[in-house]
Amino acid sequence: MTLVSIIFAGILTYFTRMTMVALISREMLGDKVKAVLEYVPSAVFPAIIFPGIFINDFGTFIEMNDPKIFGALVAVIVGYFSKNIIATILAGLVSYWFLIFVIFS
């Protein structure tokens, strides 16, 4: 790993952040495009959520009885009703820990 490759990766990353903000103006995006862009959070974040739950560190699918699935379900339920980020994360982690340290240990 060299500083040069980090700088290239950094420039590329910066361009992904800057391009749309700096070079696009409201008139360039039609109403249709704007309506579709409303879905960006729902269209992007599951690509981080699903592999984080269903795929393990070795890049293979987990078993259907994996504690992470249970933890994620608890997080969804607690998050839906509490509308609280900390409660959602803690509920998911604690239920996951309960399974791996108490039930499956």
Added chain:
Amino acid sequence: MLSKKQLFTRGMLDISPHMLSVIPFGIICGAIGVELGFNPYLVYAMSFIIFGGASQIVFLQLLSGGASSLVAVTSVGIINSRHLLYGAVLSEYLEKLSFIKKLLISYVIVDQGFAESNKFFKKNKSEEYLHYHLIGTGCTMWVCWQIATLSGIILGSFVPEELGLKFAIPLTFIAIVVQDLKKIDHVIVMITCGLSSLLFFDAPFKSYIIISPLIALFVASLLLRLKK
């Protein structure tokens, strides 16, 4: 009308719950770099220059696995290309800013900051200094990320691996999208994205992270057409 300081503080407060997952992840990220045998200064330089959690880990893992720099740099670019979508959404709110301010604010656009600021923007469109909310979320994230990765580099992985704290990352994003499960169209878009990400997980350069959102947005455009 809220002052710049109030908006900045509001941004800080809105993103701070996510630090519960970001800080352990940053520590892990810093520790992994040192464990894989890289120069600690270079591992830290990534947090400053790239400033993108998941992409930094992939960069380290690819290089330590013998991949060429070209492959590693390309992967970072592809993983982070999702920011293009965030930028397209945010551009509407940042339009009035000068070009220089746009260039500066872009550096601190991150997943959680985009998510929280976008939620705030939608509810407070009339605020004059809206962008201070984004600066608040972005700067909070930046400071925490620098401190967390530095601690991981210096202290090693003092977060016990058995705790599986990487799992906090999907949880933090569940907290972001969970309220949209009330809307059936959003549920369809989320499931499309999630299933596509699993289907394309082995696509080259980690491109599943941009392929699946594009498929999901295509489905969203079809749904919009059906709605009419």
